Amino acid sequence: MWRPDRSNKKPLYQQIVEYMERRISYAELPPGSILPSERKLAEQLGVNRSTVIQAYEELRASGLVESTVGSGTYVSRTKWGISPKQTPNWRQYTEGGTFLPNLPLMRRIREVTQNDPSVINMASGELSSDLFPNEMISDLLQEQRFQEHLGYDDPQGYDLLRKSLVHTLKEYNGINTMESSILITSGSQQSLYLITQCLLSPGDAVAIEDPSYCYSLPMFQSAGLRIFRLPVRDDGIDPDDLIQLYRQHRIRMVFVNPNYQNPTGTILREDKRRRLLQVATDLRVPIVEDDPFSLTSFSGTIPASLKSMDTDGIVLYIGSLSKVAASGLRIGWMIAPQSVIGRLTDARQQMDFGLSIVSQWVAERLLTSEHFDRHIIHLRQALDLKQKMMARSIQDTMQEKVTFTPPQGGLNLWCKINQPIDDTRLLEESIKRGVVFVPGSVYGSEPGFVRFSFAKPKLDEIPLGIRAFSDALEVFHK
Numbered sequence: 157m158w159r160p161d162r163s164n165k166k167p168l169y170q171q172i173v174e175y176m177e178r179r180i181s182y183a184e185l186p187p188g189s190i191l192p193s194e195r196k197l198a199e200q201l202g203v204n205r206s207t208v209i210q211a212y213e214e215l216r217a218s219g220l221v222e223s224t225v226g227s228g229t230y231v232s233r234t235k236w237g238i239s240p241k242q243t244p245n246w247r248q249y250t251e252g253g254t255f256l257p258n259l260p261l262m263r264r265i266r267e268v269t270q271n272d273p274s275v276i277n278m279a280s281g282e283l284s285s286d287l288f289p290n291e292m293i294s295d296l297l298q299e300q301r302f303q304e305h306l307g308y309d310d311p312q313g314y315d316l317l318r319k320s321l322v323h324t325l326k327e328y329n330g331i332n333t334m335e336s337s338i339l340i341t342s343g344s345q346q347s348l349y350l351i352t353q354c355l356l357s358p359g360d361a362v363a364i365e366d367p368s369y370c371y372s373l374p375m376f377q378s379a380g381l382r383i384f385r386l387p388v389r390d391d392g393i394d395p396d397d398l399i400q401l402y403r404q405h406r407i408r409m410v411f412v413n414p415n416y417q418n419p420t421g422t423i424l425r426e427d428k429r430r431r432l433l434q435v436a437t438d439l440r441v442p443i444v445e446d447d448p449f450s451l452t453s454f455s456g457t458i459p460a461s462l463k464s465m466d467t468d469g470i471v472l473y474i475g476s477l478s479k480v481a482a483s484g485l486r487i488g489w490m491i492a493p494q495s496v497i498g499r500l501t502d503a504r505q506q507m508d509f510g511l512s513i514v515s516q517w518v519a520e521r522l523l524t525s526e527h528f529d530r531h532i533i534h535l536r537q538a539l540d541l542k543q544k545m546m547a548r549s550i551q552d553t554m555q556e557k558v559t560f561t562p563p564q565g566g567l568n569l570w571c572k573i574n575q576p577i578d579d580t581r582l583l584e585e586s587i588k589r590g591v592v593f594v595p596g597s598v599y600g601s602e603p604g605f606v607r608f609s610f611a612k613p614k615l616d617e618i619p620l621g622i623r624a625f626s627d628a629l630e631v632f633h634k
Contacts, residue, residue: 313340
């Protein structure tokens, strides 16, 4: 986001005026557009509120913006003869369509993390920069020149990457598959999007874990799906709950995250895995297994995936490099019956003609590197250390106020606050103190839960972030 240049001799308020003038003249802010409040804009730009007040006063004096009590400040509808009739009603368009925006709390978290680099980010499900394999990728690029065709690639994905994934998934996850049954996607969310848009229809009933990361994705509601809950216990969901839901609602598909479940960090017990596969097979209900975290197992023992136990072809398996290597590569994959892969490949070709061959080539080099296993071992150790630091910090600062069960892998710590709280107010109080997290209600839970990610903050930031959160929680005792 643009910010005024403090090294520039021009006054900060004048830089803001010129910036706003450019946005208005370029029609980025059409007539009638509501502008941020003085306080809000000051926070976004990192300046004093008085600086924004001075800038708005000059913009009002020039006639570019107007202010009305109760309505705020907005771009003038009459300056330079501009008429609302000459400009589309963009607000009407942005509020239309069938694809819903992110949840308000998620938009607020994104706004804070994008505009304030000093905030301690315990909300993002992303690795910290020091855990990315930058040096390894740099060495790979120097060892072998990129010589692939730069035209459109196979929309199903780079052939060599899919072949390499066959071996990687067998070695790490015990999954037997073929490259023809793999679709390369731009991360797990594109896989979920393709499934909800192409394999299901509006009005279909689906079962989702409760709580679940899926609740934070409006794509399910955008697809017109009816969502029903499978409560997550200490050892995962109860497969027999699926039977009850099917009898009541004719469930068409079930979405699960069995290994280090997001957000709870739980592992679906092995006998429950076998029972879930049996129930789904009997009901002929496909299972979508989202498995982004299994390689992060702190002990090094990777829990068996449902797909590795699937003998009836009932599991659609989703994975990615985002949580274990590099989210910026945007490389994910789906394993499914070839008829499903063909349908989804056709759909993704309509969307983007396939992924960048460059990122797929890098991903293939990374997976086949002799150093990839070393990276995974280092990642596990670093995440385990961060998780222990977070758990210790919570125990030291909040003791009986917060309870949790330390996970055995993954990126997140799921905590229950042992007092009544308001999710939105707690988040805002924490933001004031320089830390962000994700309220549990985003994932469909009742109020009183929070998800802390220990992957994104640096190790020495974790105690500071937990202390800031503890201070915010103290507000509810006053």
